[in-house]
Amino acid sequence: MAKIYSQILVPFDGSKYAQRALDEAIRLAKNFNSKFHVIMAVNPPLLEPPGMFFGMVRDVNWGPALEEYVDVAAEKADHLLQEIFEYCRKKGIKANCEVISDKPGKAILDFAKTSDIDLIVMGSQGLKGIEKVKFLGSVSRHVLENATCPVLIIH
Secondary structure (H helix, E strand, O other): OOOOOOEEEEEOOOOHHHHHHHHHHHHHHHHHOOEEEEEEEEOOOOOOOOOHHHOOOOOOOOHHHHHHHHHHHHHHHHHHHHHHHHHHHHOOOOEEEEEEEOOHHHHHHHHHHHOOOOEEEEEOOOOOHHHOOOOOOHHHHHHHHHOOOOEEEEO
16 A cells, blocks of 8 residues: 655744644654655845945945854754754654755745655744734745645644
8 A cells, every 4th residue: 555645744943833733744654654854944035225225325245144144044943953853753753854045935845846745744824923924824825825745734
């Protein structure tokens, strides 16, 4: 009998919804003996300093500051994924954990496509600070509408 979900992907952002999705995905992976992937997307922001549009700021090299920001974010994501790797191991699951530098929705969909993912399990909303979306988050909505495999949204 073929596995229904041989490859499961869990996008993780540190939110309580992502943790719930991780726990559900672990349960499913155990039931189906699936390969298990956890990714975190580090999205380099598109920073434009105030005044840039009006020609008030010129000759400013934002490259080093932006690179440092991305490096720190990737380091924090890598540390969190190490904790997730250990968490999964303790639950009896061997997880492939990876930090991807891209927009979250694009990173999830690209990884799912290139890794032949059969099921994406993700939280309904991520960490958005004060601007939390009160219903299905924009990343989960984007993935749900564009994925070529089933998507399980956990609230």
